[in-house]
Amino acid sequence: MKRTVRDILITAGILITAFLISIAFQNVFRVDEHISTLFAFAVFLISMLTQGYVYGIVSAFIGTLAINYAFTFPYFAFNFTIPVNLISALVMVTIALLTGALTTKVKYQEAIKAESEKERMRANLLRAVSHDIRTPLTTIYGSAATLLESKDDLSETQKETILKGIKEDSDWLVRMVENLLSVTRIDSGKVKIIKTPTVAEELIDSVLVKFKKRYPDQNVLVTLPEELLIVPMDALLIEQVLVNLLENAVMHADGFDRLSLCVSHRDEYAVFEVQDNGCGIPAEKLPKLFETYFEPDNNVADGKKRNAGIGLAVCAAIIRAHDGEICAENSSEGGAVFRFMLHTSGEQP
Numbered sequence: 001m002k003r004t005v006r007d008i009l010i011t012a013g014i015l016i017t018a019f020l021i022s023i024a025f026q027n028v029f030r031v032d033e034h035i036s037t038l039f040a041f042a043v044f045l046i047s048m049l050t051q052g053y054v055y056g057i058v059s060a061f062i063g064t065l066a067i068n069y070a071f072t073f074p075y076f077a078f079n080f081t082i083p084v085n086l087i088s089a090l091v092m093v094t095i096a097l098l099t100g101a102l103t104t105k106v107k108y109q110e111a112i113k114a115e116s117e118k119e120r121m122r123a124n125l126l127r128a129v130s131h132d133i134r135t136p137l138t139t140i141y142g143s144a145a146t147l148l149e150s151k152d153d154l155s156e157t158q159k160e161t162i163l164k165g166i167k168e169d170s171d172w173l174v175r176m177v178e179n180l181l182s183v184t185r186i187d188s189g190k191v192k193i194i195k196t197p198t199v200a201e202e203l204i205d206s207v208l209v210k211f212k213k214r215y216p217d218q219n220v221l222v223t224l225p226e227e228l229l230i231v232p233m234d235a236l237l238i239e240q241v242l243v244n245l246l247e248n249a250v251m252h253a254d255g256f257d258r259l260s261l262c263v264s265h266r267d268e269y270a271v272f273e274v275q276d277n278g279c280g281i282p283a284e285k286l287p288k289l290f291e292t293y294f295e296p297d298n299n300v301a302d303g304k305k306r307n308a309g310i311g312l313a314v315c316a317a318i319i320r321a322h323d324g325e326i327c328a329e330n331s332s333e334g335g336a337v338f339r340f341m342l343h344t345s346g347e348q349p
Helices: 001-029 037-049 056-071 083-150 155-187 200-214 235-252 310-321
Strands: 196-199 220-222 230-233 260-266 268-277 324-330 334-343
Touching: 001 037, 001 056, 001 230, 037 056, 037 083, 056 083, 083 155, 196 200, 196 235, 200 230, 200 235, 200 260, 230 235, 230 334, 235 260, 235 268, 235 310, 310 324, 310 334
Parallel strands: 220 260
Antiparallel strands: 196 230, 260 268, 268 334, 324 334
């Protein structure tokens, strides 16, 4: 329905514009010779900008009637006996058919190309995720086999260490699956964002509680604005963004010893920043950092578990769904800064 309304408006707008310009040519500039050419160009534009053949052909007939009625003697009367009008009609219909066929073919080829690119990216994603999941699964399997086969030979401390490793790898797998489901649902448009006013300080408290459960030994330096900051958002999804960014720093900021989370208020935006003082982000990776699908890269900066970029892709999808902005850069002081901004009012930008 939206596409039909759009095509009707485009057709009507271009035809009305062509009609008004033709009146100006005739009455102001006293030019009649190029009116048929103007309507032929209008038919060409309509055929280019609308779907299929119908609108172009209909506009060709309407243009012919307009020329016959308003711009051909006798004025304001139809006369189909004049050969030039019939030729103009034939030319405009031919233009509509040829242009419609060309644009349909081009759009079809673009659709095939886009679908092929999607399939390639899906294959890359599946390959990367499969690689990442295999490592913790292998560890879990080996640890469980060790407990079953040698439980009598292991001390309580050794058993506790093995079980702790199984739990950590299981938690990592759960988060990987959650992120994968989130990014596919958001990208497919199946998730509707319902914004509710949320106090930034309460949001950060909830984020830190979740993060501390996963990384109890990791300190986070928190900076909050002095004034009460209320931001319309889906709090659970923004929590997921902040936890993903903090976890990304822990996993990939090789050599860091400081992790900070800063919230500030700039004009009509609430700005959230996660910063570390680690190894930073290679310059060649920055442009594609938030893409959902990318070519697998085995050269991980810190050699720890990769996450196929799913976590950062989830962050970007969630922020885009909130009509916000997200970016990453290397700090001049060393390390990386991940920043996203949300509107502090419920109105759209």
